[in-house]
Amino acid sequence: MNFDWKFARQTIVIALKGLPVTLEIVLIIFSLSFFFGFLLAVGRQEKKSALAKILSVYVSFVRGTPFMVQTYLFFIAIPTAIQKYFFDNNINFNVNAIGGFWYAYALLFFYFTALMSEMFRAGINAVSKGQLEAAYSIGLTKAQAYCRIIFPQVVEHCLPVLCTYATGIVKMSSLAFVFGVPEITALAKTNASRNLGYVEAYFVIAFFYITLNIGIEWAFKYFEKRKEKKLAAIHKKNFEE
Secondary structure, eight states, X not given: XXXXXXXXXXXXXXXXXXXXXXXXXXXXXXXXXXXXXXXXXXXXXXXXXXXXXXXXXXXXXXXXXXXXXXXXXXXXXXXHHHHHHHHHTTOOOOGGGSOHHHHHHHHHHHHHHHHHHHHHHXXXXXXXXXXXXXXXXTTOOHHHHIIIIIHHHHHHHHHHHHHHHHHHHHHHGGGGGGGTOOSHHHHHHHHHHHHTOHHHHHHHHHHHHHHHHHHHHHHHHHHHHHHHHHHHHHHHHHHHO
16 A cells, blocks of 8 residues: 555645644643642642542542543533433523533543642652741741742652653543544544545654654753753752852
């Protein structure tokens, strides 16, 4: 079978139209799951509270069930149950009219927030508790202590894992085509179905995601090198003193 380069170039042009949508999904999901993941990690520090137990069940559910099962629940089972409830109670609202974007965002947010929560929990536990106690002793509130002292250290500690999750969001964003979202994979596969050029289409899809993830990895390596230079400068200063 010959590789159709002309069709591949055509598919690249078409897939490019879905690139802004993919980038939008990645940026929004990464930002939201980063922010709420840290909040959930802080909430889970109070291990005896009811909230911490509920959050632990949520994280365990996400980590312990296949992503496709979660997709089925979000896209089919839960909307069907809600629509039946509305119908039985004469509520005039069509759940199926909700756009695929919202389902995709909800599912990816639900999934990656749990993963980042677990990552941040491990990062918080790696920071000495004495620093938190010292912050309280000088009059800082819990929010101020976590934002000014704990958070920067946790982020530095978690940079390699954050890179993994960022590239993971890029790859998982391809599943948004299940919800009818016109991102890279959806447009490339639609074009392939018209001409039966699936080999070329998947090569194009792979090219886009590899390129995006290489860019993300370079960005995180840049921040890691900056962190190493900063630590080296601090050690040097301390040694000279």
